[in-house]
Amino acid sequence: MTEYAWPAELRPSRQVFYLQPNTLRFVSPITRQAQVLRREGARWVAELTFDPLNARLAGVLEGLLAALAGAVNTVRLRDFRREFRTGDPRS
Incomplete structure (x- = not known):
């Protein structure tokens, strides 16, 4: 399993994070x-929306998605909704 860095030139226009519970129905x-069972192992989901990308940026995004190979690899993703850190990290 490989962890990739998010390309700096790709910026989504919208970003949503949510916790998806692991359930069976x-x-x-x-x-x-109906019987619903809750199981251990909830996971974080990130949804990114992009404005129309030019050919170069679209190629960068497609290359990243191909490198992820489904759920085999991961990508380190930051929260684009917060440009700057808040608070004092030393406290």
Whole structure:
């Protein structure tokens, strides 16, 4: 597993982070009763939206997505909603 750095020239126009719980749902084919099981292992999900990209930036994004190979590799992603750090990191 390889962790890639986010390309500095790619900036999303919108970014959303949320926690996705790990659940299973079973529905009986006879009674239509549903049973939902909550399992350990919730994961963080990041959704990024981009304004139309030029050919070079689109190629950079496509190359990054190809390098991720689905869920095999990861990318280190920062929060683009916060340009500067807040607070004193020494405290």
